[in-house]
Amino acid sequence: MSGTLYVIGTGPGSPEQMTPEALAAVSKATEFFGYFPYLDRLSLRGDQKKVASDNREELDRASVALRRASEGVDVAVVSGGDPGVFAMAAAVCEAIEQGPAEWRQIDIVVTPGVTAMLAVAARAGAPLGHDFCAISLSDNLKPWDVITRRLKLVAEAGLVIALYNPISKARPWQLGEAFAILCGILPPSTPVIFGRAAGRPDERIVVQPLSEADATVADMATCVIIGSPETRIIDRGEKSGLVYTPRFIAGASK
Amino acid sequence: MSGTLYVIGTGPGSPEQMTPEALAAVSKATEFFGYFPYLDRLSLRGDQKKVASDNREELDRASVALRRASEGVDVAVVSGGDPGVFAMAAAVCEAIEQGPAEWRQIDIVVTPGVTAMLAVAARAGAPLGHDFCAISLSDNLKPWDVITRRLKLVAEAGLVIALYNPISKARPWQLGEAFAILCGILPPSTPVIFGRAAGRPDERIVVQPLSEADATVADMATCVIIGSPETRIIDRGEKSGLVYTPRFIAGASK
Numbered sequence: 089m090s091g092t093l094y095v096i097g098t099g100p101g102s103p104e105q106m107t108p109e110a111l112a113a114v115s116k117a118t119e120f121f122g123y124f125p126y127l128d129r130l131s132l133r134g135d136q137k138k139v140a141s142d143n144r145e146e147l148d149r150a151s152v153a154l155r156r157a158s159e160g161v162d163v164a165v166v167s168g169g170d171p172g173v174f175a176m177a178a179a180v181c182e183a184i185e186q187g188p189a190e191w192r193q194i195d196i197v198v199t200p201g202v203t204a205m206l207a208v209a210a211r212a213g214a215p216l217g218h219d220f221c222a223i224s225l226s227d228n229l230k231p232w233d234v235i236t237r238r239l240k241l242v243a244e245a246g247l248v249i250a251l252y253n254p255i256s257k258a259r260p261w262q263l264g265e266a267f268a269i270l271c272g273i274l275p276p277s278t279p280v281i282f283g284r285a286a287g288r289p290d291e292r293i294v295v296q297p298l299s300e301a302d303a304t305v306a307d308m309a310t311c312v313i314i315g316s317p318e319t320r321i322i323d324r325g326e327k328s329g330l331v332y333t334p335r336f337i338a339g340a341s342k
Numbered sequence: 343m344s345g346t347l348y349v350i351g352t353g354p355g356s357p358e359q360m361t362p363e364a365l366a367a368v369s370k371a372t373e374f375f376g377y378f379p380y381l382d383r384l385s386l387r388g389d390q391k392k393v394a395s396d397n398r399e400e401l402d403r404a405s406v407a408l409r410r411a412s413e414g415v416d417v418a419v420v421s422g423g424d425p426g427v428f429a430m431a432a433a434v435c436e437a438i439e440q441g442p443a444e445w446r447q448i449d450i451v452v453t454p455g456v457t458a459m460l461a462v463a464a465r466a467g468a469p470l471g472h473d474f475c476a477i478s479l480s481d482n483l484k485p486w487d488v489i490t491r492r493l494k495l496v497a498e499a500g501l502v503i504a505l506y507n508p509i510s511k512a513r514p515w516q517l518g519e520a521f522a523i524l525c526g527i528l529p530p531s532t533p534v535i536f537g538r539a540a541g542r543p544d545e546r547i548v549v550q551p552l553s554e555a556d557a558t559v560a561d562m563a564t565c566v567i568i569g570s571p572e573t574r575i576i577d578r579g580e581k582s583g584l585v586y587t588p589r590f591i592a593g594a595s596k
Contacts, residue, residue: 095464099361100454107456109358109541146589170456172463174589178471181586185576192578198464200354200541202361202424202454209426210349210452217432218483219492221475221501229472230591234500238473241499245492247475287363287454322439324446332435335400335428337484 090194091162092116093153095180097171097201098129102287105207110199113164121153122166122176130166144228146176150183157194170203174224174252204311205250208283211293213322213330215281215313218337220248225255225262232262236269243273248319248333251312255303263303263312270314274298279321279331281313282306295321295331344448345416346370347407349434351425351455352383356541359461364453367418375407376420376430384420398482400430404437411448424457428478428506458565459504462537465547467576467584469535469567472591474502479509479516486516490523497527502573502587505566509557517557517566524568528552533575533585535567536560549575549585 094113099105106129114120117136120127124140132138141149153163167175177198184191209216221242227235242249249270254263267280276299284292284307294305298314306312315333322330348367353359360383368374371390374381378394386392395403407417421429431452438445463470475496481489496503503524508517521534530553538546538561548559552568560566569587576584 102363104363104366105361105454107353107359107361109356112358170460170464172460172468172470174471177464177468178586178589181468181471181576181584182588184584185574192576193581196467196584198468200359200456200460200464202456203460206424206426206454206457210424210431210454213450214426214431214435214452216426216476217428217435219475219477221473221496222470223473223501227594229589229594231593234591234593238499238501241495242475242501245495245499246488247477247492247496320439322435322446327447330435330438330450332432334436335432335483337488339485339488340481340483 089160091157091160092195092197093157093180094164095171095177095196095198096164096166097199098126098166098168099202100169100204100207100287101129101285105202105287107199107201110201113197113199117162117164119156119161119163120166121149121163126166126168146179147183150176150179151187154183154187154191154194158190170201171198172200173203173222204286205313207286208281208311208313211283211286212281214332215248215315215319217333217335218318220250222250222252224252225266226253226259227262239266239269240273243270246316248316249314254306254310254312256308263306267298267301267303271298275317279315279319281331282310283313284310295329343414345411345414346449346451347411347434348418349425349431349450349452350418350420351453352380352420352422353456354423354458354461354541355383355539359456359541361453361455364455367451367453371416371418373410373415373417374420375403375417380420380422400433401437404430404433405441408437408441408445408448412444424455425452426454427457427476458506458540459567461540462535462565462567465537465540466535468586469502469569469573471587471589472572474504476504476506478506479520480507480513481516493520493523494527497524500570502570503568508560508564508566510562517560521552521555521557525552529571533569533573535585536564537567538564549583
């Protein structure tokens with residue numbers, strides 16, 4: 089009989105932002121598969137085993153976990169944030185679709201989590217207070233021209249834009265080019281929030297106007313939120329400003 | 343001296359999906375402001391007071407809470423899901439911007455939560471596994487032509503679409519019209535997920551192809567997720583199908 093495969097979201101990193109449901113799933117599994125910084129967030133018992141892998145090996149990792157579940161082991165595949173957002177839940181589904189028929193009979197339990205953009209938004213004010221989108225800037229996963237086309241369309245649509253995977257050593261120029269594209273569509277004063285490690289001790293939140301947005305502020309652990317033309321900053325003097333997107337647009341029916 | 347104003351997200355509804363951080367914030371406040379079904383999710387002490395209001399009175403509710411905080415009371419403004427997504431964090435910011443100068447000096451602490459689309463996605467598979475957006479379908483908040491323009495642009499961009507506030511007694515036709523608009527752009531087989539009360543005992547997840555999507559399946563407590571042209575369903579026989587959006591699009595750089 090197959091084991092259960094849990095797909096677990098740890099939240100942004102602070103244990104205080106991980107749900108009891110996710111913690112309960114951790115207690116049920118005996119083998120844990122994930123990128124090592126996410127596995128390191130878990131406090132495991134002596135009978136629970138970690139199998140760490142690199143962050144570019146999602147599909148292989150998912151396949152190994154599914155094979156172990158098919159052998160009767162309760163396993164967990166671990167993501168930071170929410171496992172359904174640019175993370176392991178989709179990789180597990182891909183592996184199931186490509187894998188042997190018996191993998192389709194494995195019980196899959198996904199526990200949602202607080203994804204990075206929500207944690208960053210909470211620290212900045214309410215930038216996601218109205219329509220928004222989440223786009224991965226990684227052209228390891230899709231062609232760059234698909235990404236630029238999407239950026240233009242969502243900016244024209246007036247959506248706030250959360251960028252995941254904004255930059256890495258292997259992808260140093262994409263974020264700067266994304267800012268340049270958006271500068272041609274959005275007002276120069278549009279707030280850009282660089283949110284790193286939100287909710288953790290090494291948290292860093294930086295807000296810059298789009299026309300001066302400096303891509304080198306971001307790293308792999310940063311979620312970048314670019315406002316819409318409606319997004320505003322409330323000046324609070326010595327306190328940090330509140331960045332927010334109003335819930336209303338003039339001309340509503342009521 | 344002012345009190346602190348906590349903006350709390352309860353998550354989708356199950357206590358198991360509320361973060362310890364949000365629970366800790368609940369323990370610190372003494373007056374709670376919110377729409378009554380969300381307040382009812384909290385277990386409060388005898389010295390903690392609930393002030394319930396209707397779900398159309400967000401700005402007034404935020405102003406009353408800010409006034410109480412300015413009088414030295416630690417208060418909490420409560421949202422379901424994540425307070426930053428179509429919820430009270432933006433209303434609090436609006437009230438601060440419009441209110442007396444001293445409100446800008448009140449400490450604001452927003453605790454993020456699992457927003458509805460993440461909870462629904464976790465139950466369905468991984469429909470938000472690649473680029474996606476969240477759009478409120480309420481034309482109480484913005485003109486209907488802004489909504490339809492946004493729907494067309496994000497569908498053309500190939501984003502998965504999560505619709506919040508899809509329908510209500512006062513807005514019965516908008517969801518059906520949204521489906522009709524999207525039918526003109528997306529394949530007829532595009533999966534549509536109706537996710538009601540995800541994670542709660544009365545949970546109901548229904549998946550229909552876009553060409554047959556029935557708006558009457560939705561109610562106020564439903565989040566509707568409409569796939570992109572990439573979104574697929576893995577048939578699992580007697581088990582419910584897994585709806586997912588692959589992480590890859592052909593033609594990526596690597």
